[in-house]
């Protein structure tokens with residue numbers, strides 16, 4: 001039999017039909033929805049007179065628009081409130097489970113799915129959100145879709161997709177002190193660029209990957225989309241099974257045993273061929289920081305901003321336009337530059353492990369007076385865990401305060417906007433122009449680098465302060 | 467979503483010679499709060515197009531009266547970033563029917579095709595020729611022939627073939643969408659669910 005990749009195995013098992021000269025009709029096991037990309041899909045269903053085909057396979061939560069303080073009050077922004085209410089109404093009408101604001105199940109959609117055990121190995125998972133790639137950490141095929149496709153899944157539990165190409169990114173060796181999954185991701189994107197993964201689905205492999213916790217794996221897979229790839233995945237192993245076991249929607253008892261035996265087969269065959277392969281050495285990876293306006297513009301935190309030497313034409317114009325937006329110059333050293341805001345949170349780094357790392361770092365230190373810090377748990381469950389572990393006290397002692405769960409300053413659809421021209425070291429995933437508010441300047445980094453920066457007030461290398 | 471059937475168009479084009487145009491620029495997040503698909507064209511490229519006080523930035527191509535037409539020509543890696551279909555809606559709603567670039571991000575490309583907006587991939591060299599042609603004469607016309615899958619610079623009579631999946635081509639030409647197709651094959655999907663090996667999923 002032909003050797004298959006992990007991706008092939010899951011994909012092929014979900015193809016309902018191959019359309020002549022067209023895409024595959026792909027069956028979807030798990031569908032997550034949120035308030036921004038679903039209303040027009042529900043409207044579409046209504047216009048066509050359709051019902052949701054398999055409501056039990058969809059789970060909803062409002063995350064993009066929600067405030068991160070005073071969540072018990074009504075949302076003040078009228079449009080946001082309407083969108084959030086609309087989600088609830090649509091879910092109610094169609095029998096979809098909805099984890100509303102303030103409830104125990106609420107949070108960023110990519111955080112709550114894994115927490116509840118809804119995300120499992122071998123599944124096909126989609127959501128109208130590009131960071132659906134997060135769920136690939138469990139050895140699932142998970143990718144973001146547009147609103148038309150959300151409507152397709154609601155209407156038929158299927159979407160039409162051409163099969164992407166396959167890429168493997170192998171990271172061998174051990175990560176140095178202070179280097180995290182976030183740094184691996186930013187490093188990879190800085191090497192292969194924001195379009196290097198386009199048309200592909202990535203499988204991450206190598207000892208530096210298998211040594212990551214589930215939280216770390218989610219961070220890495222989350223950022224796959226920033227390399228242009230549809231998604232990223234990691235073969236499930238004991239770390240994965242251990243994480244899933246016992247969660248609310250995980251298989252139980254006998255079912256667990258049979259399912260587990262099947263999950264253990266989920267790996268690429270030895271001779272499987274990938275269309276594209278990259279190999280990197282973990283020892284080459286430093287704590288990373290971005291200096292430009294796309295996630296591929298990242299460097300080791302101690303390095304200078306690359307010069308335009310060797311660049312030509314529109315490459316050079318685009319690069320300079322980006323530096324101009326950031327207020328930086330070629331050759332500048334990033335370390336030591338002042339920062340106004342620090343944001344810990346998002347579906348990239350809003351998990352309990354991120355808060356543990358941040359708190360462990362700032363323990364006994366003090367937040368710099370010049371820095372405004374927004375610490376936003378990814379979900380209610382993360383918030384509860386933070387309190388249960390006493391992390392909130394450590395944070396308060398160091399001069400930080402905790403907000404309530406949501407996407408927050410990751411995309412600034414709520415009030416958490418970075419003011420124009422201000423610098424923000426952010427643990428989120430996108431540093432596009434205006435992503436964190438019109439005119440805001442975003443520097444992507446790990447929770448450790450964010451913590452180091454928060455206590456010094458300038459871009460800092462966490463290794464020097466640990 | 468219903469859209470106009472796509473046939474051959476002949477029109478000038480609007481140049482946007484910037485690389486990595488991401489969906490946050492095409493339509494910033496704060497304009498995603500609508501619950502209907504209406505009026506997104508007004509906020510297309512909002513922060514590049516308007517000053518903070520709402521007055522237009524005169525040097526932005528969409529505000530330059532010398533440019534017009536139903537084709538938007540972008541630099542490489544167009545449409546990267548978020549999966550928001552609002553980006554495709556905004557471009558379509560503004561009046562474009564075709565976006566040309568040497569490279570598109572995957573999700574954007576799919577979203578465009580699902581909404582009657584044709585993404586045309588041309589070679590980097592040909593893309594430059596298109597920019598040059600517009601620079602020389604902003605009124606110069608281009609022809610996009612979907613049936614023959616050609617993009618032609620009419621002034622120089624230079625043409626390049628582009629690729630499109632035959633199924634998607636059929637959909638665009640007939641104004642069809644995937645949802646109709648999927649709904650029609652429901653019995654097959656039910657059959658698939660019955661026979662689906664439960665190997666990977668807890669069923």
Ligand code: SF4
Pocket residue numbers: 063064108109110129131346347348406407410411428429
């Ligand atoms: S946290 Fe940011 S990237 Fe993640 S789902 Fe929310 S807005 Fe999207």
